[in-house]
Amino acid sequence: MSSASAAPLDGASMSAAWGIPFVGILLSIAIFPLVAKKVWHHHFGKIAAAWALALLAPFAWAFGMDAAFGMLAHAMLAEYVPFIILLAALYTVAGGVCVRGNLHGSPRVNTALLALGTALASVMGTTGAAMLLIRPLLRANDNRKHAVHVVVFFIFLVANAGGSLSPLGDPPLFLGFLNGVGFFWTTLHLALPMLFICGVLLALFYALDSHYWRTKEEQGRAFLDPTPDTPRLFIDGKVNFVLLALIVALVLMSGVWKPGVEFDVLGTHVALQNVVRDGALVIVLLASLALTPKSARAGNAFDWAPIEEVAKLFAAIFVTIAPVIAILRAGEAGAFAAIVHAVSDANGKPVDLAYFWATGLLSSFLDNAPTYLVFFNLAGGDAQALMTTGATTLAAISAGAVFMGANTYIGNAPNFMVKAIAESRGIRMPGFFGYLGWSCAVLLPLFAVSGWLFF
Template sequence: MQVQWWSIIPFVTLLACIAVLPLVPATAHAWERNRLKLTVALLLGVPIAVWFIAAGAGMEVVHALVEYGQFIILLLALFVVSGGIFLSGDIRATPRNNTIFLAIGGVIASFIGTTGAAMLLIRPLLNTNSERNHKSHTVVFTTFVVANCGGLLTPLGDPPLFLGMLRGVPFEWTLTLFPQWLFVNLLLLATYYGLDRRAYAAETPEAIASDESQRSPLGLRGAVNVVFFAMIIAAVAFAPSLDLHAIETGHAAWHQFVPWRELVMLAAGAMSYFLGDRVARFELNQFSWTPILEVAALFIGIFLTMIPALNFLGQIADRLPLNRITVFIFTGGISGVLDNAPTYATFFEIASRLPGEPRVADVPEVLLTSVALGAVLGGALTYIGNGPNFMVKSVADAAGVETPSFGGYVVRSLTYLVPVFAAMALIFLTDAWLWRGLGIAIAAALLLRAALLARRHR
């Protein structure tokens, strides 16, 4: 369906509400209520759905709602299961220990998903740092590393890569992104370590003494939820969902109408909730539905209002200067504001029309690499770029930890993420040694900055 530029106004309006309303004193308190978020999302999204249905493009709305349902069910299942696991104990909240926490999260994110890893680690990380006064940066870098950049290695790690697997990308292909994954995450961890050294030095003696005195060995409660995690991972990897293509063409068998994957996920979440350790969930983790309800309320509007935005993007694609670098920039930048899964799907289709060998799933491999890197890494640029981002913020807010506003988070992503992404793109996505040398120089400057921060505040 052909659309005009003004059709993206509802989407831009929703973004503006998310960014501005929490900062305006007159609306800040009201915006905390998920009912208001849902009302705004529906007021902006439903007219789009009605317009497309009336124009004969109702299947685009169906596709958006199905993808929204799949998206929310995956997040819901991982949220519920991770909420039943409690890492007990209290280790020292030193920069070294915090960095190790994030590094572990960055590794497991590719295997239990960025949502699962983020929800599993954010609570014990907050508990460990509960005696410290300066911990907002820890929440931000948990979002950077665990909720996004760590999930680059397998289709289980991040929804965009899962969409790629459904489109024919081999399961193991994403392992070829290991050098980029290692480069980005090591630079981010080095930066975090330097920042946390500075923050640790600014703590009061009372806070440090309290942290030192309240230590206990680490332990795990709710270990049965590991089985439910395995169920979700197996469902993502092997279980089919609705086959919309077969349904649309009238060739669907009865089992293609059944969302098997989502049913297994819901079953895993239900068993975790009703059969798991209730003390771990409700007393220790202080489990609340608020984070997932906030994501569900906002993203129904995002998925609906971005239908014309993605259509408009497809219309102007042939006018875009597309190569390895620009595909990475467009995919990453748009993923930050349109959610990275549908952005991946859009640029995957655009790249499939371009020439180039060798090809993977009928996409030039060099462009597929750019699309995958852009979608996964770009999802960290804003709170709405990837589902777990808002969930991490919401859990931290519920724990009484001050977190950046929408605009404040973007400032931090521009400060700490974008230079890392620029260095990675210049080194891995270009052939000219001049550009690679510039990327190496940027990486060296970032490491020097981290070292100076750590040294200055030793």
């Protein structure tokens, strides 16, 4: 492999047109499920691959095969592979824990379940926490006439805001970790915004759920519970809690242990600690499959479809975002200088509130993981500088990506998964714009106050 394959892209010399495939894949994710659901369901992998090829083919023609192959290798080995291995491990381990039994969905019980999921989200990921608790929550409320709000607030809290305290919590933060952000950095810098937002949401939910709980319709259905009571609640697949602790330990290890050993793989430098982490995570995944009782996965209706979709789509996203990141790194010398000016003051210094809203609003419609990566690089892309002199800016980017991923179904991967599970249980969830109405009424005013208080 020639040295050209490992050479960094010169973003200052690249046209904004190189960002078209990236925009294309994101718009496909946003629009196809709404206008051509069956086509998307059967062919999303091919569509994603087509956008990746739409970048790689002209890039190889313009810059040479070595440069194109080097860009592909870096996107896959440095970012995509560790990203998808962690998500797959969390998804598999969480999918092996089945909570059995029946709770009764009173306002106190529902609020407690949402609070528990919010706390777990930063430990086992928003996907893991959502998949663990959504089915027990739905069973607890299967005799309630008004249950849509329960699922909507579950998405707000468990599938999004709760994952803001660690790289395990939400994909954008893990991407930051892969780019050098400390494991506990977000814990320290997002704790207050997270506690404020989640505290207000839990209080609002309790008030709303109490209102519905007192209506005649709910009181009349109180004893029409289709789920039989059991003597006690119990958990099937407990071994996965040990495996979850191993995942946390492995990610921590890769951030603390720095042996200084690197391998040149296809022109990309891969650190030893990351190789050890990813290899061990694969072993943890396989151990979960081998050790988990089949009854636990059957109870969760576990299948690979959600993680398969994420794997295929993010492979294309990580490839097509490479030139966008290079152009953003060029700052005012690059084709996206207008974006730099929009989030900077007259002296060129970052405006934290602008970063919070810009990252957040784009995360609502373009998926929060790649959006985080875009603004992380727009702010300089130097993790050490951003964690110190740029700490408030990095906090604004992180908060915008994680919190505002809840604004739409497409903002974060678990949102659609929760919606699909709820609908399969007979809950008539609002459509895209109906859900957007909920977020505009509840979340946007809360984010406005949060932005004023913290950024």
